[in-house]
Amino acid sequence: METQTGESLTLRGPLEGEAPGLAGVVGRMRLLVGDQPVGVLDVSNGWAKLLPDGGQVDVTGICASAEVLMRLLQGRINPVVMALLAEGRLQGDRERGTKIIYGLRAGSPFNKTTLQGKD
Amino acid sequence: MSLNTVSILDGNSFVVSDRRGDIDASPIDTQGLFLDDTRFLSKWILTVNGLRPSVLSVDEQEYFQVQFFEAVTTSTIYVDSHLSVARKRAVGKGFHEEILIENHDKQAMDLDVQLDAAADFADLFEVKDQLQKKGELYTKTNNGRLTLGYKRDRFVRETSISANQKGEVDDKGFHFKVHLAPRTSWTVSLDVEASNRASGEVERRTKATVDAWCNNAPRLVCSWDPLHRIYKRSLVDMAALRFRTGITSGALPAAGLPWFMAIFGRDSLITSFQAIPFAPELAASTLRTLALFQARQEDAFRDAEPGKILHEMRLGEMTAFEERPHSPYYGAADSTMLFLIVLEEYVRWTGDTALARELENEARAAVGWIDRYGDRDHDGYVEYERRVKETGLDNQCWKDSWDSIAFADGTIAPLPRATCELQGYVYDAKLRTARLARNIWNDHGWAKQLENEAADLKKRFNRDFWIPERNFFALALDGQKRKVDSLTSNIGHLLWSGICDEDKAESCVKHLMSDALFSGWGVRTMASSEGSYNPIGYHVGTVWPHDNAFVAWGLRRSGYRAEAALISRAMLEAADLFGGRLPEAFGGYPRQDTHYPVEYPTACSPQAWATGTPLLLLRTLLGLESDGEHLIIDPAIPEPLGRIELLDIPGVWGRLDAFGRARAAH
Numbered sequence: 173m174e175t176q177t178g179e180s181l182t183l184r185g186p187l188e189g190e191a192p193g194l195a196g197v198v199g200r201m202r203l204l205v206g207d208q209p210v211g212v213l214d215v216s217n218g219w220a221k222l223l224p225d226g227g228q229v230d231v232t233g234i235c236a237s238a239e240v241l242m243r244l245l246q247g248r249i250n251p252v253v254m255a256l257l258a259e260g261r262l263q264g265d266r267e268r269g270t271k272i273i274y275g276l277r278a279g280s281p282f283n284k285t286t287l288q289g290k291d
Numbered sequence: 292m293s294l295n296t297v298s299i300l301d302g303n304s305f306v307v308s309d310r311r312g313d314i315d316a317s318p319i320d321t322q323g324l325f326l327d328d329t330r331f332l333s334k335w336i337l338t339v340n341g342l343r344p345s346v347l348s349v350d351e352q353e354y355f356q357v358q359f360f361e362a363v364t365t366s367t368i369y370v371d372s373h374l375s376v377a378r379k380r381a382v383g384k385g386f387h388e389e390i391l392i393e394n395h396d397k398q399a400m401d402l403d404v405q406l407d408a409a410a411d412f413a414d415l416f417e418v419k420d421q422l423q424k425k426g427e428l429y430t431k432t433n434n435g436r437l438t439l440g441y442k443r444d445r446f447v448r449e450t451s452i453s454a455n456q457k458g459e460v461d462d463k464g465f466h467f468k469v470h471l472a473p474r475t476s477w478t479v480s481l482d483v484e485a486s487n488r489a490s491g492e493v494e495r496r497t498k499a500t501v502d503a504w505c506n507n508a509p510r511l512v513c514s515w516d517p518l519h520r521i522y523k524r525s526l527v528d529m530a531a532l533r534f535r536t537g538i539t540s541g542a543l544p545a546a547g548l549p550w551f552m553a554i555f556g557r558d559s560l561i562t563s564f565q566a567i568p569f570a571p572e573l574a575a576s577t578l579r580t581l582a583l584f585q586a587r588q589e590d591a592f593r594d595a596e597p598g599k600i601l602h603e604m605r606l607g608e609m610t611a612f613e614e615r616p617h618s619p620y621y622g623a624a625d626s627t628m629l630f631l632i633v634l635e636e637y638v639r640w641t642g643d644t645a646l647a648r649e650l651e652n653e654a655r656a657a658v659g660w661i662d663r664y665g666d667r668d669h670d671g672y673v674e675y676e677r678r679v680k681e682t683g684l685d686n687q688c689w690k691d692s693w694d695s696i697a698f699a700d701g702t703i704a705p706l707p708r709a710t711c712e713l714q715g716y717v718y719d720a721k722l723r724t725a726r727l728a729r730n731i732w733n734d735h736g737w738a739k740q741l742e743n744e745a746a747d748l749k750k751r752f753n754r755d756f757w758i759p760e761r762n763f764f765a766l767a768l769d770g771q772k773r774k775v776d777s778l779t780s781n782i783g784h785l786l787w788s789g790i791c792d793e794d795k796a797e798s799c800v801k802h803l804m805s806d807a808l809f810s811g812w813g814v815r816t817m818a819s820s821e822g823s824y825n826p827i828g829y830h831v832g833t834v835w836p837h838d839n840a841f842v843a844w845g846l847r848r849s850g851y852r853a854e855a856a857l858i859s860r861a862m863l864e865a866a867d868l869f870g871g872r873l874p875e876a877f878g879g880y881p882r883q884d885t886h887y888p889v890e891y892p893t894a895c896s897p898q899a900w901a902t903g904t905p906l907l908l909l910r911t912l913l914g915l916e917s918d919g920e921h922l923i924i925d926p927a928i929p930e931p932l933g934r935i936e937l938l939d940i941p942g943v944w945g946r947l948d949a950f951g952r953a954r955a956a957h
Contacts, residue, residue, distance in 0.1 A: 193587045196652040236445070252604065252618040256611035257445045266538045270583055278587035278597065 188221035189281020231269035247276035328607035334409035354531035412441035414607035430462035514933030517867035524871035528897035541576030547898030556626030565903030598660030600626040624675035628716035635723030642943030676707035695830035701822030704769035715788030778818035783842030811882020826879035837900035852927035926951025
């Protein structure tokens with residue numbers, strides 16, 4: 173499974189699944205590494221899905237590196253620490269963005285997802 | 292705070308200086324410009340011709356603004372100067388300062404005006420614990436602007452300083468050469484701006500925004516004049532302590548100046564509860580913010596478990612590098628119950644059922660935490676014990692100093708500790724959540740279950756915590772399930788929650804009003820009869836205003852109107868003697884020995900729940916309650932306070948007035 177998500181970065185592996193910590197949360201977060209779009213994380217009441225970049229979003233998550241992005245998706249980043257160390261920032265509906273990042277910490281479907289440079 | 296310092300603040304931005312306006316931080320002094328728990332300026336010293344001006348007076352105009360009046364003099368005994376200095380400072384995302392120097396002489400003067408600036412970028416934990424920095428400091432000058440910086444890996448913080456007058460700028464500060472003709476003046480404006488901060492932008496306060504906040508609260512009319520000043524002080528201080536996260540909308544109360552200008556779950560919730568009849572929007576912001584940061588996973592370092600409400604959030608360097616667990620830290624055993632209590636109280640007062648619907652998942656998770664994690668050993672009671680000794684809090688109840696939970700003989704109780712008020716909060720939280728479940732979430736089965744659990748808890752608690760030989764409830768059950776038998780103010784919180792059986796409540800009231808607990812100024816945290824008692828011990832003998840407000844409110848809820856009025860009156864009289872502003876805590880000395888309540892040396896002031904105390908006392912005196920539709924008014928006002936009118940009380944009813952007056956005893 174793969175989705176072409178940006179000019180040079182591609183997410184591969186599981187691209188959707190259950191995220192129990194996102195129960196009751198609905199929203200779309202655009203994902204960037206630096207200024208490169210990677211895709212959109214679509215969250216709907218306990219289900220999280222990675223989609224190609226595009227469409228309206230509630231919040232944009234800008235990560236300093238691909239490694240930070242993967243930690244975010246896999247629920248391995250604390251959003252407060254992320255902000256304090258300038259590893260990433262949220263633009264737009266920061267409340268919803270924080271809720272999504274926290275929610276993934278309770279269990280993420282993207283533990284085996286990878287981010288690779290486009291062939 | 293030291294009497295020799297002057298503080299201005301706005302949310303988590305604050306400036307602490309000496310009475311000249313200078314900042315000269317030392318390891319033992321908390322002077323500086325602080326934002327996000329970081330000291331962005333540690334030195335700010337004005338000299339004129341090499342002399343530091345002498346202070347004449349300090350005009351603390353608003354909580355966010357101050358003016359210092361000074362004279363430049365070489366005399367050591369008499370101030371005989373022709374040169375005066377006025378420094379006007381306002382806090383924001385740094386501060387803005389205007390310096391006016393006036394030559395009152397008939398002769399012209401040439402002046403060297405120097406402002407020395409430096410920043411150590413100390414994390415508040417480093418200030419507190421006198422720790423060394425791990426990164427590098429640097430300075431830059433460019434186009435008349437001085438930048439003070441600090442870098443450690445990706446953690447970069449800067450302070451940028453600029454002036455509106457041309458002068459020399461170097462890495463030590465600003466230097467102006469000024470020629471002042473006779474009877475003329477010179478001014479310079481300086482902007483000190485903190486950058487690379489994690490929290491949201493600070494809204495610049497003005498007198499108009501503070502007035503608008505105060506005017507939106509109910510208007511007080513009363514015959515005891517000091518109460519006007521106390522009430523106004525409370526509203527203004529609460530405005531000052533409002534904190535914006537930049538993530539959730541609205542503002543919530545930070546805990547207190549200087550150490551606790553941060554989100555604290557317990558403090559923000561208690562203050563919000565106190566303020567509900569006056570500024571209910573604080574509760575809504577607090578609940579939303581705490582819900583956002585509710586723990587989702589187990590994390591021993593942060594004492595986090597799913598559903599738990601945070602204890603404290605910090606934004607400094609040590610938190611960033613996870614040398615401290617405050618991102619956020621969850622080491623509070625009561626915040627989760629208080630979250631549910633405030634949610635129900637807020638919804639019942641305001642009718643904002645939308646917020647209750649919005650937070651249903653979080654409320655369910657909170658109840659889940661109480662049962663699954665709060666009760667660690669499944670004995671039916673919530674208890675606490677930190678999981679990481681080096682960084683966790685020993686005591687995770689509101690009396691969080693190390694020696695607060697002690698037996699009557701002074702022996703410290705072993706962990707884990709199940710303090711009595713925690714069980715009261717669980718009881719209250721379950722009953723209140725049952726009301727929300729039934730009335731808003733339409734889950735009648737869960738409501739019934741919660742009520743049954745609360746009833747069962749009450750029965751067990753009255754059996755297991757009661758000390759028949761002393762006729763009060765144990766302060767706690769210790770790690771070996773022994774009753775911690777000190778007499779403390781905690782029993783007053785049991786009246787607030789309603790967990791006491793009626794006959795046992797009566798006995799507790801007698802203890803609360805006894806000479807051992809009631810000093811005449813308020814109920815002590817620990818009775819003078821106990822082994823650990825110390826009238827200036829942080830939680831073992833001092834009087835805490837917020838504690839008293841909840842004891843008084845508990846007495847009212849349990850039908851002890853005269854006793855509630857007596858404590859309310861004593862606390863308001865103390866507030867009057869503190870210039871209208873109650874501190875975090877004060878000495879537990881008997882009133883007959885001290886005409887004034889004795890200050891506690893390191894008390895925070897202003898402190899949020901002390902600021903909220905007069906508000907809850909007013910509610911107590913007027914007997915204000917909401918049944919979900921109507922405002923219930925049932926005053927019990929002691930004679931010296933005369934008549935109290937509280938006009939335009941907001942709630943589900945719109946705005947209503949309450950009136951009460953003292954009645955002579957017949």
